[in-house]
Amino acid sequence: MFSPSQEEHCAPNKEPVKYGELVVLGYNGSLPNGDRGRRKSRFALYKRPKANGVKPSSVHVISTPQASKKRCHQFRTTEASSEAVVPESKATMCRQEFAQRSTLEFGAISSKGQHSISYTLSRNQTVVVEYTHDKDTDMFQVGRSTESPIDFVVTDTISGSQNNDETQITQSTISRFACRIVCDRSPPYTARIFAAGFDSSKNIFLGEKAAKWKNPDGHMDGLTTNGVLVMHPKGGFTEESKPGVWREISVCGEVYTLRETRSAQQRGKLVENETNVLQDGSLIDLCGATLLWRTADGLFHAPTQKHIEALRQEINAARPQCPVGLNTLAFPSINRKDVVEEKQPWAYLSCGHVHGYHNWGHRSDTEANERECPMCRTVGPYVPLWLGCEAGFYVDAGPPTHAFTPCGHVCSEKSAKYWSQIPLPHGTHAFHAACPFCATQLSGEHNCVKLIFQGPID
Known part of the structure; x- marks a missing residue:
């Protein structure tokens, strides 16, 4: 064995x-x-x-070389002021202490062979925790x-x-x-x-x-x-x-x-x-x-890139159509996930109606992205839809039915709702929900919307 x-x-x-x-x-x-x-x-x-792991081994409380020098200088000054001769043994001890502390500080901190954590408590004192191989x-x-x-x-x-x-x-x-x-x-x-x-x-x-x-x-x-x-x-x-x-x-x-x-x-x-x-x-x-x-x-147990690709092909095989232009829509291949293509599905994110691209419905010149949906007259962002390709972000293997607002990344319902309620740190003290696929801050009533596709008429 x-x-x-x-x-x-x-x-x-x-x-x-x-x-x-x-x-x-x-x-x-x-x-x-x-x-x-x-x-x-x-x-x-x-x-x-x-x-290559390490674990704590020994702890040293040390003074900086400057502090050690200062103490040695004070020691010699005190001895000299009393007109006493500095005993060689004490002078040697002082030099040894200074050398030992200097070696310890720089050795522990910069030694190539040993890991350490240095906690500077003041200009004169540092605690060094040495780590050993685990x-x-x-x-x-x-x-x-x-x-x-x-x-x-x-x-x-x-x-x-x-x-x-x-x-x-x-x-x-x-x-x-x-x-x-x-x-x-x-x-x-x-x-x-x-x-x-x-x-x-x-x-x-x-x-x-x-x-x-x-x-x-x-x-x-x-x-x-x-x-x-x-x-x-x-x-x-x-x-x-x-x-x-x-x-x-x-x-x-x-x-x-x-x-x-x-x-x-x-x-x-x-x-x-x-x-x-x-x-x-x-x-x-x-x-x-x-x-x-x-x-x-x-x-x-998570979905894979192949599974997401199969879902993409399944949606495209159903031949969803633009309800106005009646042209067939298709999600672009994963390796072209950043290029807007002619057949790309677009959606009104306030209602979820999926269309092909069109250049009408603008409500004002100032809000270029605010459009009125021709199906339900709801006004809101009108954006291209992108398939969420990073499989690691999916909590389940469900079909891509929901889109994050306002970015238009599409994933399963459970995944969209999970990320929509996660407060992610932003800056030094703020938190907000964000799309995991592009990090855009989410907005809208629920941070995501259910997509409404129209199937082929024929």
């Missing part, structure tokens, strides 16, 4: 274990200019060939930095269909080393999230202004500047799912209520009965981008 590790070693062609996937909200299946390297719209977390976990890091410690590079999401790499962000609010996800290498492969990631020097540095504190058990903890927020849905990620409560995750993985604003100095209250364990459908907000966590099991 082989142990699990021996079996893996003996079966190199065996499918690697997948822990789950992170999907960035606002991208309908891929980045506008294509997925490249570590920059993509979704990232799969696989069991690593060799564990053979039982794999660590994955997410952030804006393109440096090698980051496994998944995430940049600010621009809402709306104009999302592209050329759009300039004047100042990103996503941390360069935003968060880390630690997965157990043994079943059930539990994944946990922690705020902040280790940099190229294997250090997490919480400066003087960062929110930090010492817990009653003596352990240090803290928050990143703009925070890492997590929401676990009630009832998992299924047809019956309901939104959960947004929480903030600390550097050590504790769960807190939200601060008054994202970067407030005062932390929220500890939520003792909740954990940092990610569930299928958990949302992770990095203040500029929101990620959806899907477990391997959740993805196994």
Whole structure:
């Protein structure tokens, strides 16, 4: 009999274990200019060939070299003022203390071989928590930095269909080393999230202004500047799912209520009965981008890209028609999901009537997108419909019958209603529902509308 590790070693062609996937909200299946390297719209977390997890080991309370120098100088000055000769042993001890503290501070913080978290309490004092190798976990890091410690590079999401790499962000609010996800290498492969990631020097540095504190058990903890927020849905990620409560995750993985604003100095209250364990459908907000966590099991039961393509072909095969022009409508293929085509279905989002494109019904010159539906005379936005192609956002495998307002992305009824009631973080203290496929803020009475297709007359 082989142990699990021996079996893996003996079966190199065996499918690697997948822990789950992170999907960035606002991208309908891929980045506008294509997925490249570590920059993509979704990232799969696989069991690593060799564990790279770390766990806390030792704690050092240290002073900066400047403070040590100052103490040595004060010691010598005091001794000299009393006209006493400084004993060589004390002078040596002072030099050794200074050298030891300097080595400890810079060694612990910038050592290439050891991970550490540095909590700067004041200009004169820093607490350094050293981390050691953990053979039982794999660590994955997410952030804006393109440096090698980051496994998944995430940049600010621009809402709306104009999302592209050329759009300039004047100042990103996503941390360069935003968060880390630690997965157990043994079943059930539990994944946990922690705020902040280790940099190229294997250090997490919480400066003087960062929110930090010492817990009653003596352990240090803290928050990143703009925070890492997590929401676990009630009832998992299924047809019956309901939104959960947004929480903030600390550097050590504790769960807190939200601060008054994202970067407030005062932390929220500890939520003792909740954990940092990610569930299928958990949302992770990095203040500029929101990620959806899907477990391997959740993805196994979720609709696939092939299923969505089959639904698209099924709708087109029914030959829906424009009720006015009587021309046949068709959703464009998935690889042309950003190009408005001649047969593209359009809809009046106030009533849901689906038409082909036409240039009448304008109610005023000022509101170019406000049109009057020729079927029911309802006035509202008139937009092209786009199929939601990112399968990870679907809570069920139902047909695409509903459209988000005002963007016109189409998905199943259960999926549309689920996302329509999710309050997603926006800016430093606002929340609003948004389309998962393009990140546009939702509007209208229900944030989505049931589409009314007309079948062929013949």
